[in-house]
Amino acid sequence: xxxxxxxxxxxxxxxxxxxxxxxxxxxxxxxxxxxxxxxxxxxxxxxxxxxxxxxxxxxxxxxxxxxxxxxxxxxxxxxxxxxxxxxxxxxxxxxxxxxxxxxxxxxxxxxxxxxxxxxxxxxxxxxxxxxxxxxxxxxxxxxxxxxxxxxxxxxxxxxxxxxxxxxxxxxxxxxxxxxxxxxxxxxxxxxxxxxxxxxxxxxxxxxxxxxxxxxxxxxxxxxxxxxxxxxxxxxxxxxxxxxxxxxxxxxxxxxxxxxxxxxxxxxxxxxxxxxxxxxxxxxxxxxxxxxxxxxxxxxxxxxxxxxxxxxxxxxxxxxxxxxxxxxxxxxxxxxxxxxxxxxxxxxxxxxxxxxxxxxxxxxxxxxxxxxxxxxxxxxxxxxxxxxxxxxxxxxxxxxxxxxxxxxxxxxxxxxxxxxxxxxxxxxxxxxxxxxxxxxxxxxxxxxxxxxxxxxxxxxxxxxxxxxxxxxxxxxxxxxxxxxxxxxxxxxxxxxxxxxxxxxxxxxxxxxxxxxxxxxxxxxxxxxxxxxxxxxxxxxxxxxxxxxxxxxxxxxxxxxxxxxxxxxxxxxxxxxxxxxxxxxxxxxxxxxxxxxxxxxxxxxxxxxxxx
Numbered sequence: 001x002x003x004x005x006x007x008x009x010x011x012x013x014x015x016x017x018x019x020x021x022x023x024x025x026x027x028x029x030x031x032x033x034x035x036x037x038x039x040x041x042x043x044x045x046x047x048x049x050x051x052x053x054x055x056x057x058x059x060x061x062x063x064x065x066x067x068x069x070x071x072x073x074x075x076x077x078x079x080x081x082x083x084x085x086x087x088x089x090x091x092x093x094x095x096x097x098x099x100x101x102x103x104x105x106x107x108x109x110x111x112x113x114x115x116x117x118x119x120x121x122x123x124x125x126x127x128x129x130x131x132x133x134x135x136x137x138x139x140x141x142x143x144x145x146x147x148x149x150x151x152x153x154x155x156x157x158x159x160x161x162x163x164x165x166x167x168x169x170x171x172x173x174x175x176x177x178x179x180x181x182x183x184x185x186x187x188x189x190x191x192x193x194x195x196x197x198x199x200x201x202x203x204x205x206x207x208x209x210x211x212x213x214x215x216x217x218x219x220x221x222x223x224x225x226x227x228x229x230x231x232x233x234x235x236x237x238x239x240x241x242x243x244x245x246x247x248x249x250x251x252x253x254x255x256x257x258x259x260x261x262x263x264x265x266x267x268x269x270x271x272x273x274x275x276x277x278x279x280x281x282x283x284x285x286x287x288x289x290x291x292x293x294x295x296x297x298x299x300x301x302x303x304x305x306x307x308x309x310x311x312x313x314x315x316x317x318x319x320x321x322x323x324x325x326x327x328x329x330x331x332x333x334x335x336x337x338x339x340x341x342x343x344x345x346x347x348x349x350x351x352x353x354x355x356x357x358x359x360x361x362x363x364x365x366x367x368x369x370x371x372x373x374x375x376x377x378x379x380x381x382x383x384x385x386x387x388x389x390x391x392x393x394x395x396x397x398x399x400x401x402x403x404x405x406x407x408x409x410x411x412x413x414x415x416x417x418x419x420x421x422x423x424x425x426x427x428x429x430x431x432x433x434x435x436x437x438x439x440x441x442x443x444x445x446x447x448x449x450x451x452x453x454x455x456x457x458x459x460x461x462x463x464x465x466x467x468x469x470x471x472x473x474x475x476x477x478x479x480x481x482x483x484x485x486x487x488x489x490x491x492x493x494x495x496x497x498x499x500x501x502x503x504x505x506x507x508x509x510x511x512x513x514x515x516x517x518x519x520x521x522x523x524x525x526x527x528x529x530x531x532x533x534x535x536x537x538x539x540x541x542x543x544x545x546x547x548x549x550x551x552x553x554x555x556x557x558x559x560x561x562x563x564x565x566x567x568x569x570x571x572x573x574x575x576x577x578x579x580x581x582x583x584x585x586x587x588x589x590x591x592x593x594x595x596x597x598x599x600x601x602x603x604x605x606x607x608x609x610x
Contacts, residue, residue: 014577028426058083060117062103062571062600067111068579069328072564073116074551076542077583082116084571087599092567109595117545117580118277118565119596120509121310121552124401124434124453124499126201126283128274128294131264132256133503134271140503144174145184152196153188163187164253168197168267169503170205178355179229180205182239195249201289202353204246212235214249223248225319226381227356242356243378246289250550261297269301269309273604275508276574276593279310280558283434283501284347286316295336295343302339308598311345312556314401319380322553323389338377344557345399347382348389351409354437355470362440366476376408383412387419387519388536394420394429399557400435402454407440407482412429421450432497432555437483438475444485447494453555454489455497458516461486461537463529486516487537496539496553498548510580513544514589518537522589541581541588571600587589 011099030328030443064082070077081098085092091098102108129159133140137155139148148170156165158489172178185194193210197203211217218235226244228237241249256264272280287293295315313336315329329346337345352358357365360377381389390400394417402413413433432453437460447454460467460485488605489496500507500586515521516539519532532538553563561570575595580588596604 019058031337056175058298060090060098060106061110062104062597063098063102063106064111064573064575065095065108065576066099066113066115068113068581069093069547069565070115070117070542070549071566072546072579073545074542074550077115079113082565082573084600085598087571087601089565089567089569089571092565109575111575113579113582114594115352115576115581115591116565117276117320117574118547118549118553118563118575119574119598120276120498120577121278121556121558121563122272122277122507122509122548123432123497123552123555124283125272125280125502125507126504127268127280127502128261128265128282128297129201129291130503131266131268131271132260132291133168134265134267136518137165137196139167139196140406141503142169143171148174149184149188149374152185152194156189156192163192165192165194166253168199168204170196170198170202171466172198172200172203172355172470178203179238179240181231182206182208182211185239193249193252195253198245200355200501202243202358203356204241204249206239206241206249208239210249210252211239213252218496220248225378227358242430243267243352243358250291255292258296258300260519261292261294262300263495265297265301266306269307270604271310273596274593274606276576276596277309277507277509278323278572278574278596278598278603279552279556279562280557281345281401281499281552283314283315283403283499284316285313285343286313286318288316289365295332296458298341298343299336299338300547302341305339307339307341308603310340310556310558310562312345312558313341314345314347315343316395317346317348317381317389319349322385323392326389326392326396329393330400333398345401345405346393347401348386349403349415350386350413351377351380351406352403353405354475355466357474359437360404360409360412360440361475361479362408362411363479365474368473369552370473370476379409379412383415386416390416391420391423394431395424395426396519397427397429399429399555400431400516402431403435404433405435405437407438407443407479410439411443414443414450414452417450417452418446426451430555430557433501435501436485436489438479439482439483441488444488444494445492447489448492451495453495453497454486455499455518455555456484457499457501457505458484458486458488458512458544459500459521460484460515461517461519462521462533463531464521467533468529480511482588483534485534485537486539490539490543495551495554496543496547497551498544499552508589509545509548510576511589512593513541513548513580514585516544516547517541517585517588520586522586525580539587552555570598572598577606
């Protein structure tokens with residue numbers, strides 16, 4: 001990237017800090033907030049054009065020339081130049097047209113064919129919780145039992161006064177049956193309780209001291225919404241807790257302080273900016289599985305002018321309660337708006353995950369011998385109650401954000417939305433179903449028919465140990481072939497949004513898009529998994545990136561101002577080091593963000609040697 005005019009940001013005028021915060025692989029720059037009156041936006045949209053001679057509107061603050069511009073509207077990119085003024089996109093056209101608007105203090109970025117995109121929006125992510133793990137015993141990115149044990153030992157040694165040893169991010173695929181044992185943790189942490197959720201957040205690894213403090217013994221029954229893994233004798237707790245059983249231990253862990261959560265938020269936001277992500281929907285806002293409420297962390301960030309991203313909060317639906325909690329959510333929605341944060345969605349987790357057999361299936365799982373078992377997973381909310389709850393939430397104007405992994409859970413979510421449409425008529429609430437791992441073919445067309453967005457986490461749609469060893473054998477033929485049917489949903493006319501579920505998996509949009517296009521995970525190509533996973537469900541790169549831009553902006557009710565590169569929209573954009581559309585599909589994952597802007601103000605810049 002070459003800056004032809006070194007204008008930069010007027011620190012005094014913007015109120016930005018004079019010294020940027022250093023983050024991994026780049027620099028985080030605080031941004032200012034610029035808002036234009038709606039009438040001005042309307043004028044821009046009405047009077048400005050995308051081609052030919054562009055109207056002179058005001059002095060350009062920032063311009064990108066010679067970029068490969070992906071507008072976020074479903075089509076491949078085209079070479080164009082973009083001018084930004086007052087935090088808005090002022091022009092999209094030829095380099096000559098844009099240069100005519102450049103003032104003496106403007107910053108001009110010679111993109112030289114690099115990809116310019118609307119800022120990505122992650123439609124399903126857990127940044128505060130992810131940031132909290134990043135500053136504890138972090139296991140994401142590690143592989144193998146030895147690496148986990150080493151990380152735990154080092155963290156315990158470096159934190160001798162910590163009453164609990166906590167963190168998370170281990171992979172189920174690294175343990176037989178996906179269930180680690182207490183004895184492994186006991187060897188390195190025998191005297192203090194230890195608690196580590198796995199990467200998907202649906203199970204936790206604990207040591208004997210944690211089980212002792214929680215009073216979990218051979219006589220402790222499984223909770224209704226979870227399971228205590230047992231040793232070979234069938235009764236002794238082994239050290240893995242699934243779903244609701246996690247809270248038996250997590251409720252004992254001292255809550256992080258406000259300062260802890262503020263640090264977690266700052267770290268997470270900076271990391272997301274480094275990937276070109278400028279907004280998201282936090283998929284759990286509230287207290288869950290022993291994790292304290294993160295709502296106030298957003299309100300504090302907004303009050304302190306630390307919140308730069310645009311965030312929708314999905315308020316946690318407590319499956320242990322009923323519709324009596326609706327009044328509480330209405331009040332939290334009323335008071336939960338500050339700066340660029342709004343808690344306007346409801347998160348309902350309808351089932352668990354396939355790997356621990358808690359995802360709700362229409363037919364039972366297979367057992368290790370390939371025979372039908374008696375277990376078909378758990379519907380966390382009774383389907384009849386779900387219908388009644390969603391009808392009420394929909395009538396009150398809430399968007400419902402569902403977690404649904406199994407085909408029964410997906411069907412139950414769709415049935416509840418259909419019940420709401422029958423009772424209330426079509427609404428503008430924009431309900432969406434996340435994960436959509438197993439969908440019965442009969443339910444694929446219902447997404448478009450009911451105007452339900454498929455919120456996909458494409459990084460999961462590939463062959464890897466957790467899929468090959470812990471999922472496919474227990475789903476069986478032909479059900480395993482109905483997983484992550486992104487192509488089928490697209491062909492049926494469904495709208496797609498893109499999310500990561502970070503910290504469950506990487507929030508890197510280019511990695512997710514790589515898998516959506518190739519159905520192969522790049523790091524595993526050299527580890528024996530080169531075969532595409534159900535290649536008939538591939539989507540093209542433009543469709544994948546549209547899901548992360550226009551599709552996610554739609555889900556967040558932000559599509560009128562963000563999600564596409566169009567005149568009049570907010571200048572939330574990201575520049576990448578290459579144009580993946582111009583390279584072979586197997587190289588998509590190599591693209592890296594080198595700059596991220598929100599309303600035309602830089603919030604991330606990659607270091608020169610990144």
